[in-house]
Amino acid sequence: MNPLLFALFIQASETTAQGPLSRLQNGPPLSTFMTLSFLLFILGVAGVLTRRNIIIIFMSIELILNAVNLNMIAFSRYYQLAGGGNIYTGQIFTIFIIVVAAAEAAIGLGIVIAMYRNRETVKIDEIDLLKW
């Protein structure tokens, strides 16, 4: 691992704001972004596990994917600040995640429409034909 990136990473996880590396960037440390991303992620997980409406479950999945995107972009930015090599890899990953999310939403909502036509419901506990 790049020692410079490592130093920045350690600094980002420290609670004190007075370290020498905190003056490098004006924004909040990396750990703050990771915490926000984590909170969005667990909200999405809670939505997927507890909601009955399948469309809201899809929206929670979008929330999870966005949390991952935020994490990717934050790491990309702090890697850039640390003078890393391929600084746009995180952003390219994010573009592909957005592409896959769009495809997933189109297919998933197509399935929802097909299911609503056959079963007249979007409640996941009423769609239990494969449950034993």
Added chain:
Amino acid sequence: MLHPGVETYLFYLLAFTALIMAIFVVTARSAVHSALFLISTLITVAGMFVLLHAEFIMGVQILVYVGGVMVLFLFVIMLVNVKEEETESARIFTGQQWPAIILVFLLGAGFLFSMSRLRTDGDTLSNSEKLAAVTAAKARVAVVAGGGSHNTQEVGAALYNQAALPFEIASILLLVAMVGSVLLARGRRQEKTLDGPPEV
């Protein structure tokens, strides 16, 4: 040029908004409200991308997510049209609260564990080493910071130089998704026209 501390205040404002809106996404009774709150979350996350100097991703987020995916969601909500859910007595949660709580706490424990390991194990660099690292990085950032943002240009160049094959695969994925969603969402009359008369 922004005041040095203003990015932090903007970050906390956006983060607070995003979290509140995300809570409303999960707990809103009507699916339409949920979709509108999700749009707010996506826009605040886009604002955070600006703070992280990823302007192109911000544009993609607004255009693709807010303009494309969420409009698709709203169309499907209108097609499916569940009125029953909006009455106060209807159940909006499955009975899976306990598995959800356990999983969330496990994830939280894992997150805190990994973050605390990072904090204790890593501080092996001396202060002078850190300072040298900062000076070198500052010099590099100063070179990058001159002039306006070239984010879109550089992301495009990186996309075509380093990720040309995944880019082509993504186009095939989108084609398959397009054909698949047309096939899945067609109506009964279209099915009959396409499949021809039933064989005897």
